[in-house]
Amino acid sequence: MADKSETLLEIRGLGKSFSIATGLFSQPLELKALQDISFSIKKGETLGIVGESGCGKSTLGRCILQLIEPDQGQVLWLGQDLMKLSGEEMRKRRQDLQIIFQDPLASLNPRMTVGEIIADPLRTLRPELGRDQRRAKVVKMMEAVGLLPEMINRYPHEFSGGQAQRIGIARALITEPKLIVCDEPVSALDVSIQAQILNLLADLKDEFGLTLIFISHNLSVVRHVSDRILVLYLGRIVELATGNEIYDDPKHPYTKALLTAVPIPDPKLARQRSIDALRGEIPSPISQPSGCTFRTRCRYAKPLCAEVRPPLETIGGDRLVACHRWQEIEVPEEAMVEA
C-alpha cells in the first residue's frame, strides 16, 4: 500500500440541502441531505460509506466530486478547496477524481462505441493526445479491466451488465485518477459477476495506486473492500472507524442494528443469532426528529436524546461516534456474529 501518511482529501463541515417544491403557492420545504460532514482520506485507503436509502451517501459522493454543489463547508483536495475552483479549473481537476455508477448500462451512451466511451474523458482532459495515442491508451485500459481489445468498435447494448461495468471502470481509469468514487458499483450485478468486479477493483487499486470511496448499502460488500467505514444516518455521520472496529466492536446503536440485520450466508450462524431488529423505518429527511435523529428507532433512547443532539466524539485513536450513551450500552453477545 502507498504512503499512508499523506492526506489526499479532507472534507470539513460539508452541508447540502435541497428545496422541495410543494405546490405553486406554498413555501418549498427544505430537505437537509447532508449536515456537518467532516472526515479525511489518506492516500491508498479505501473508505466505505454505508447507510440506508435516503441517508445521503450518494449525495456525499457527488458533493466530493462537485457534481452537486455543496452549500457549506470545504472539500480540500491536497489542501486546495475544490469549491472555490472555477468551472474550467475544476474540469482539469477531474482528471484526478473519477466516479463509477451503479447502473452500468444507463451510464454509457448507447450511440457511442466502447472505444469512444472509454476515450471520451481524454478528449476533454488530454486534448494534446493524438488519435493513435488515444487508441493505444484505450486498448491498454481495456486489457487492464478484462475486456477483449477487439470489442473496441461494439456498442454498449451488446454487453452484459458485468462487462458494461468494466467499460465504466475503464472510462474512469483512463485519465489516471488518484481517487475514484464507486457509487454502488456492484449492486446491479449477479452474485458471480459481483465477485469478479470486486476482485478487479482490488487488483486495479494495487496496480494504479488508487484511493477509493466505496458507497454501498450492502455491508458485506463494504466490509470486504474497506479499510475504514463511515456510517451515515439521515445525512449525518454517526460512526467512523476501521472495518475491524466497526464489525467487531460497533459503538453506535445504529451500526449495531445494521450489522445484526445483515443476512449471513451460513444457516447455522443465521439461526443462532437473534436479530436486534430496528423498529420502524428511517424518518423523512424533511421533518427530522429533534436531538439525536436516530432516537425514534433506538431501543436505548433516553429523554436526553430527544433534547440534545449528540456531538461526534473522538474515542480511542481515530474513531468517531455520535451517541450520548455509547459507553453504557452493550450489545447482547448472541446478536453478533463471531468472526
Next chain:
Amino acid sequence: MSNTVLTVEDLSVTFALHGSEVHAVRDMNFTLTEGEILAVVGESGSGKSQAFLSIMGLLAKNGRVTGNAMLGDVNLVGMDKVKLDAYRGKDIAMIFQDPMTSLNPSLRVRTQLSEVLVKHRGFDKEKAVLAAIEMLERVGIPEPAKRSNAFPHELSGGMRQRVMIAMALLCQPKILIADEPTTALDVTVQAQMLDLFKSLTEDFGTALVLITHDLGVVAGIADRMMVMYGGRAVEKGKVDDLFYDPKHPYTLGLLHSTPHIAHRAARLDPIQGLPPSLEHLPKGCSFNPRCAFRFERCLAERPPLAPAGEGREKACFYEGELNYEKVA
C-alpha cells in the same frame, strides 16, 4: 406438517423469439409441503421467475408452458384464465419485488384489500374493510385504520411491501410465491420482512416459495432450496446440506462469490465467465464452460438431475470431492 400442497411435474416454459424457440425453464419437478419455505436460487436468466409466473398463468403472450402444477387434484397449467381466477389469490398468491408496480396507484389501500375478500370469500364490503385493517395490523403496519386510507404512493417501500403481503394473505392461501420480495428494501426493513414471513408460515401453515439471488436471505429462513442454472434445477436439497456440503460446482461457486460479513477473505473466488444466453446454451452440461471440475463427458452429455444422498438431488457427473476449501 407433511401435507403436500403443490406438485410440479416436468414443467417447461418456452418463448417464441425471433422466429425460434427459447427454453426458459426445462423439466422442473418439485413438491411443496404445508408450512415449508422453499428457496429458489439463481442468477438473472436462470428461469427462476418464469417458472412461477407460468404456474400463476402470468407468462408474457409469446410464452408457452407444458407439464403439470397440481394444486390438490387440479392442474393449474393450461387452465383458462377465467377458471384460474378461482384459484389465484385464494389458494395460491404471488408477490413481486417492486410493490409499487403491483398496487393500483389510484385506489386507496383499503379498497384494494377489501376487494379481494368481496370477490373470493363473499364478504360484504364493511366486513371486508374491517378484515383488511386487521390484516394490516398483523403484518406490522402501525395505525392500520389510518394507513388503510392512504394511496400506495403515500407509503414507504417497506410499507407497500407489507400491504402486498397483507393482500396476498387475506384469503389465507395455501401457497405464497414471493419473487425477490426484499431485494428493493434496506437491510433493517428486510430483516423485519423475513421475520414476518417466518411467523406467517408458522401461524397460517402457508407454504412459501422464496425466489431470490441472495444466499444470505436463504440461509436465514428457508428449509429447502433449489439452485437453478440455464433454465434447469442443478441442485436440490435441505438448506444446511447445500450450504455445508454443496455437490454441484455451481452451488459451490455461488457460495464462494458471496461476501461474508463475519469472515473477511482477502479475495473472493468468483465463478469465471458469464451466465449463458438461453438462446445459445452450451452443448452437454450448461455450466461446463465455467466449471473448474469439468471433464470430457460434461462437454458431450447433459447430466440429469439424479438422487445424490438422502433428500437431495444434483445434476452433475463429477463424483470426486469439490475441493475448494470448505465453505463457511
